[in-house]
Amino acid sequence: MMVNGVTVVAEDDITEEEITAIVSEELQLWKQKGKELGKVTLSLDGEEIVVKAVERSPIRRIRRITGYLSTEDRFNAAKQAELTDRVVHF
Incomplete structure (x- = not known):
């Protein structure tokens, strides 16, 4: 589940209102x-809600296309199409 751009993993007994507030x-x-919040895990310990929060990773994925290093958002339409057409071989 996503709340305000943050990935949330919560037990079923915790209400959406509680999740949003936390x-x-x-x-x-x-x-x-x-810092930037990346993920929140909520669990119950009796009557208390245990909150575990994790920072968003600053790591970005960079690809090498035709000898240049770049992020995917800077690819032109042809390179983006090529990227989606790629097949992973195991």
Whole structure:
């Protein structure tokens, strides 16, 4: 499930209102730290909700096309089509 751009994994007993409130609070805390929240895992421990938050990875995927390193968003239409047509061999 996604809430405010954050991946959330939560137990079924936690309501959507609780999830949204917790994620909003975590987003504010992480923003104060100058970090970007990537994933929140919510679990129950008796009557308490346990929150585990993980920072979004700063790693970007860079590909080499015709000798140049670039990210996929900078590919022209032909290179993007080539990328989607590729077949993975195991």
